[in-house]
Amino acid sequence: MINFNGTIVSQDSNILTQNRAFLYGDAVFETVKIVNSKILFLEDHYFRLMASMRVVRMEIPMNFTMEYLEEQILSLAANNSLSNSSRARITVFRNDGGYYLPQINTVSYLIHTIGIEEKLYSFSQQKYEVDLFKDFYVTKQLLSSIKTTNRILNITASIFASENGYDNCLLLNDSKNVVEAIQGNIFMLTGNKLITPPVSEGCLNGVMRKQILEFAKKVGNLEVVEEVISPFDLQKADELFITNVIKGIQPITKYRKKDFDVVLAKVLLEKLNEVVSAT
Incomplete structure (x- = not known):
């Protein structure tokens, strides 16, 4: 059992209690822009994500190819009707277990998307x-x-x-x-x-x-x-x-x-x- 905002609840009802991204910031992420069902600068994002995972000694799954991650991101965007223009974030986190020293180095990932009004980049002339x-x-x-x-x-x-x-x-x-x-x-x-x-x-x-x-x-x-x-x-x-x-x-x-x-x-x-x- 755990105390969540003053209420005693089952630990199983709160997935964050063991999540290493939540507990220790043990996660890396990429934010990409999608235009016309394509990820801008996909290769650069992919290799930076792979490099980040290596730096923090995460185990890179065999199926984590550029094509696989592209399909995962774009399929979610399509499902949310956001293929035309949107931003997507993929967060890769080490799986549960351990304290500062993880028990395992395998990972899971989470992707979410948010719509963007304009496909093209722009900036206003207002003071900044x-x-x-x-x-x-x-x-x-x-x-x-x-x-x-x-x-x-x-x-x-x-x-x-x-x-x-x-x-x-x-x-x-x-x-x-x-x-x-x-x-x-x-x-x-x-x-x-x-x-x-x-x-x-x-x-x-x-x-x-x-x-x-x-x-x-x-x-x-x-x-x-x-x-x-x-x-x-x-x-x-x-x-x-x-x-x-x-x-x-x-x-x-x-x-x-x-x-x-x-x-x-x-x-x-x-x-x-x-x-x-x-x-």
């Missing part, structure tokens, strides 16, 4: 203001680069942003450098130089980050580099924008007293939507 989140720091380690269900730093930063009237916050690593936003990678344009922090700084190895790097390298007279970004660099930037696979590109228009242009972000958005339109 950010500031630094300094209460806690991202560590420069491999675990920071994968998507685990331990996102308490991001949650706390989101609450901080909401309480202070910001649209987002930029996260710092333990060297006090800027590594990413709450829910996406950060890019900074200074002159003709586009910079994003290297994964070694502790940022997420984002799928959309990879796409934007590839698109940007095809823009004429633009130098694209992965370099450390300090908080002082932000004040000298011409543009700042955030990327993730659901939103695409989100320009930052204001950081403290500095306002930013939205020029390169529009160019990259067009290139991104060319890929989506071809899906």
Whole structure:
């Protein structure tokens, strides 16, 4: 028996009592965008998920092929009438048993889908203001680069942003450098130089980050580099924008007293939507 919100109930009636994702954050996940019954950037998502499972020493089932996971995600989207445009999340968690040391390394998974109104990526011209989140720091380690269900730093930063009237916050690593936003990678344009922090700084190895790097390298007279970004660099930037696979590109228009242009972000958005339109 267990006590659930003041009521004594059978432990069997609450599946979370042994779930390792719930108890210890022992899970990894991928969030994908579905357009016209296809998963955008499927291969990148699949290999990142497999790499994440290897990093945390989960046993990868023999049937976990890219084709199998694609079919599982798309069949659910079809069942929910969301094949046209939606987001799906697959969470892979280690099976029940043990405390910090698991008894087994086999896994189970959960997929759910949510509809998205627009197929193409877009952003509004409204003000989008950010500031630094300094209460806690991202560590420069491999675990920071994968998507685990331990996102308490991001949650706390989101609450901080909401309480202070910001649209987002930029996260710092333990060297006090800027590594990413709450829910996406950060890019900074200074002159003709586009910079994003290297994964070694502790940022997420984002799928959309990879796409934007590839698109940007095809823009004429633009130098694209992965370099450390300090908080002082932000004040000298011409543009700042955030990327993730659901939103695409989100320009930052204001950081403290500095306002930013939205020029390169529009160019990259067009290139991104060319890929989506071809899906």
